[in-house]
Amino acid sequence: SQKIEQNSEALNIQEGKTATLTCNYTNYSPAYLQWYRQDPGRGPVFLLLIRENEKEKRKERLKVTFDTTLKQSLFHITASQPADSATYLCALGSNYQLIWGAGTKLIIKP
Amino acid sequence: KAGVTQTPRYLIKTRGQQVTLSCSPISGHRSVSWYQQTPGQGLQFLFEYFSETQRNKGNFPGRFSGRQFSNSRSEMNVSTLELGDSALYLCASTLLPDSPDLRFFGQGTRLTVV
Numbered sequence: 001s002q003k004i005e006q007n008s009e010a011l012n013i014q015e016g017k018t019a020t021l022t023c024n025y026t027n028y029s030p031a032y033l034q035w036y037r038q039d040p041g042r043g044p045v046f047l048l049l050i051r052e053n054e055k056e057k058r059k060e061r062l063k064v065t066f067d068t069t070l071k072q073s074l075f076h077i078t079a080s081q082p083a084d085s086a087t088y089l090c091a092l093g094s095n096y097q098l099i100w101g102a103g104t105k106l107i108i109k110p
Numbered sequence: 111k112a113g114v115t116q117t118p119r120y121l122i123k124t125r126g127q128q129v130t131l132s133c134s135p136i137s138g139h140r141s142v143s144w145y146q147q148t149p150g151q152g153l154q155f156l157f158e159y160f161s162e163t164q165r166n167k168g169n170f171p172g173r174f175s176g177r178q179f180s181n182s183r184s185e186m187n188v189s190t191l192e193l194g195d196s197a198l199y200l201c202a203s204t205l206l207p208d209s210p211d212l213r214f215f216g217q218g219t220r221l222t223v224v
Contacts, residue, residue: 008150041218045215046212096166097155099152100145101152102150102152103152
């Protein structure tokens, strides 16, 4: 069956360190993959998109990698700050649809 | 530029009732998608509208319906509410249907069915 997996347990990271979140998928051939940030009681906010023919994308302190062989995307936040604490969602674009992971809660401790 | 506006923000209904949620997209955006979000689940796609036409539909029962008006505002309706319909309902707008990196979400409507 088709599945997208994000770490369901909260990720606790010390301020200043790099946070790495994982998104694994099976039985999809996505044309692109997106990462969103969601704060409690708010809608998701788009962060980055990476296409199937791209290996890596960066935006300020954010970096996304996409390995279509491993069927995995990694999302990195360098020099993490308490304000980065939120739930991060990955979403795969496949057959003109967007399929979402359940999200990983990231907690950055001062 | 105003963002995506969803009303109401919170709603409490009893089983068997019906509910209508509203979404006003960003000015100029013509595509609106609706999602259901429950704890521990990814966003579940409900439907997408573009130019007043339903373009795609997710795997939800017929109790869930929607429509889009000529000004691109969209409504979704859930009839005969069940406890399991309690969720955060999100709407997202894009300029065009296939603009993956230009999707903007509203703050959602939190529906509680008791």
